[in-house]
Amino acid sequence: MTSALRVLPLGGLGEIGKNMTVLEYEDRIVLVDAGLRFPTPEMMGIDLVLPDFAYLRGRVSDIEAIVITHGHEDHLGCLPFLLRELGVHDAPPVYGGALTMAMARSKLDEHKLSKDVEVIDVKDGEMIEAGPFDVELIHMTHSIPDASAVALTTDLGTVLVTGDYKFDQTPVDGRPADVTRLAELGREGLLLLCGDSTNADRPGMAPSETIAGPNLLDVFSRCKGRIVVTSFASNIHRVQQVVDAAAALDRKVCLVGRSMKKNTNIGRSLGHIKVPEGMLIGPRDVAKFPDEKVVVISTGSQGEPLSALRRMAYKDHPQVELHAGDTVVFSATPIPGNERAVNETIDRLYHIGCDVITTKDAPIHASGHGYREEIKLMLNLTKPRYVMPFHGDFKRIHLHGKLAESVGVAPENIFKGENGLPLQIDAKGARFAKKEQSGMIFVDGVDIGDVTDVALRDRRMLSADGIFVVVATISENDGSSVGEPEVMFRGVPFVDEADKVRDQLRASVERTLDRAAKDEIREIDLLQQMLHDDLAAFVYDKLKRRPMVLPVVVEV
């Protein structure tokens, strides 16, 4: 047992996504957030990316609590996978704000885990006792209601994990961030601040969420035909503002896309979204109303392949068919990496003849993450002794560090970390300790696990050049070739040419088999290796490509 406090990020540093942090003191653990990431195109066929939680395996009974700062996938999405893997029978309780916990329950339901896990709504100011930690949620503003920072106090002092936040002075629900409590923590003296770095590269302050409403109304009022608005489904306040603008113009509202319907339902049940009676219509009813009487609110703001908007843009949506005169309003900006998918969607919309309004045309979006002045405000409010920038790629962590320096934090007290690198704090100070296992776990189909590099490398190879399969049948007696070798291929273009190549390949296989028979090579593995090497060389020579070559030798 060590008397040092360990802060071990398992995700969210050097990347945007899969936020998850272990806080450990006296061998007891509180976990803050359990998020996931979406795969990049190189992660061929992978569905989701989770933090590697090897560090927690076998330690479920040491975990006092899991605290979720807010309901976004990159903070909450890994929860069911984590609990299933650690074992739900001893699962620690999960704490968070009311909306966050409603979303957590919905997720655990989908994974049939909700009966086994205690999910507890926490009010601001309420104290959670979690072993050696006193845990408190502090209300923050973000692009989803009920976002919180988490203060974790031990006898060494208080660590604040901010979660995602902005200092919205005029939030839609009238509840600004609890700067009073943050200032109190600062007066008491914060030990460590682990703060959101997402917008450490943007000067100034993020615009308030309330700017979106009047601008959406302004845009809508100039639209003559139907309006389709797309935004993040979890941005409950944005959805409310779209509903308000539609109501002001006497338009009906139709929700399209699974997550849009689900989140709006959760939002309505908790009183975050209010829709006037009779205003909501179903997708099948859209065509029954005049174009100028309809607003469709849709998923797909990131150009996601299977999203409702993408399908509409490609004329592939079962219920809503777009036509010239419709206006599509993107009330969101592309997350870095999604630009191409978003641009493709927009271009298809122009091809249909739709008008498209984006954040470049009107201020109809506000980021949920504080800009540089807000990051400095957080530092000045909480006056931390140590600073460890969280939630950002290396660039933003670096820039967050510079901001901390600019408000007077000593450079040696700023810890620019990475996933798996624990910051260890005791009475003598803070320092990075030995790196722990960290990385990515892939979800692929129903399974989660370490998708081996081999499988991904194979997929990459297959995707680039396809595969040749060669089946050679040899006699058990003398190793001589029996019948014609079979050659098949998939993902290899120029079939006409390949047909010719196929005959040549057969001949090459026969030559290899003859050579092997002559050299009395009978061991199947060795034979297959020879076939592989000869064939790969032959195919490269002929096609200047390196498809996978899979030789199968059948002995009869």
Add this chain to the structure above:
Amino acid sequence: MTSALRVLPLGGLGEIGKNMTVLEYEDRIVLVDAGLRFPTPEMMGIDLVLPDFAYLRGRVSDIEAIVITHGHEDHLGCLPFLLRELGVHDAPPVYGGALTMAMARSKLDEHKLSKDVEVIDVKDGEMIEAGPFDVELIHMTHSIPDASAVALTTDLGTVLVTGDYKFDQTPVDGRPADVTRLAELGREGLLLLCGDSTNADRPGMAPSETIAGPNLLDVFSRCKGRIVVTSFASNIHRVQQVVDAAAALDRKVCLVGRSMKKNTNIGRSLGHIKVPEGMLIGPRDVAKFPDEKVVVISTGSQGEPLSALRRMAYKDHPQVELHAGDTVVFSATPIPGNERAVNETIDRLYHIGCDVITTKDAPIHASGHGYREEIKLMLNLTKPRYVMPFHGDFKRIHLHGKLAESVGVAPENIFKGENGLPLQIDAKGARFAKKEQSGMIFVDGVDIGDVTDVALRDRRMLSADGIFVVVATISENDGSSVGEPEVMFRGVPFVDEADKVRDQLRASVERTLDRAAKDEIREIDLLQQMLHDDLAAFVYDKLKRRPMVLPVVVEV
């Protein structure tokens, strides 16, 4: 023979890239540009994308000339492929500015075609007689020297294809666009303007290329360590400005990356780039000079996987090793779609400890394409009767059309086209005619051709879920299974589990074979179909994935 003039874009409309246009009159053809595109990630393993030139097949003797507006890949890159496919023996002459033709020769050299093709430097104002067309190049400014618009005159009037252009009033080489000649064409009355739409969404005018120089010098003068600058290798004037800034600070210059060296050599041989004696050093010598005495000019501004900068960022460059204190200057913006690759590169640089300066930090880049006011200026200078926006996705073509309306072109005279849709103009007016074949040709390895949808679909399937290969050996006599079936897989993760699955798969194969034997099904194709269907269902049931299943039945 028709007396109408046809303007048939085979690429560049509804997309950015692979610009190529057929102008046809009295069955004679002039081709303007022969460009290519780089593949998107969905085009698994494809190296390059060319326009489909089916329309030109068998018509090489009808082509009077190929005119290239400038040396960028999206206007020139397809030339060797086109000439090889059409047949070089009757190849028409290729015309363009001196630098453009030097680049064309270099390309044809690489494809061993330069002996067979006449490549002719054309001076501004010089007239090319090309059958019923009088062709004239008009000097324009762009992000590469020697860019031209092409005026093609028949007895119906003059068509102007602008190529890529901006109206840079203070270009680096002191040669602004020939507005005088454009105005003359306008006074005579232009029949049709086919103009660049790339920046139809940007208000105002593009900044002059000459703004980059002083800003680069300003950035450099604040760097204490080494400086690595990345930009487009073909942006000869930018390279010159980097060299000038380095010279002013008494730093040596090292060129890194194949295309950077090649283009700079061509630029020097034509007098576009001047480097003081003794200033250039080789990559191996970089380490021999003090950090503050070196500027490296590198390829990789778009985060290209094999580029010099990307390799440096991943600590994988054979000669140049970056370290903390180096500053990397991105004197280019990401082309839409490359944002993720560029951001990844930048983040690796931050991880090394480099400082990174981009166009967000200082005005060290200027677009080569005119903004909205320049597009309007072009319209007002040339006063075309008909307008057909070129070089842009559907969004930009739409916006270009709006700009034409805004300067007084009648909406019915604005033709928003697409690839393969010929605009036909005769004495009675202009209209779109029947669509011609158009699309993409893929270059894959050494081959070009129609990579079948099947091959790409297969690659996509292989990349997402891998492949199972099952080899069953049956007796020629009674169809009974001989020995154990072989089951192999590639690109399927969770090998441990799959090992178990493999046994189950074998059993499933045996069951299918038994059933087939019982039903006296002996036809190999049918048997393989049965195996495929049973196995695919079995694998989906077990793994909830749909890998490709390739059954091979060997009869012995």
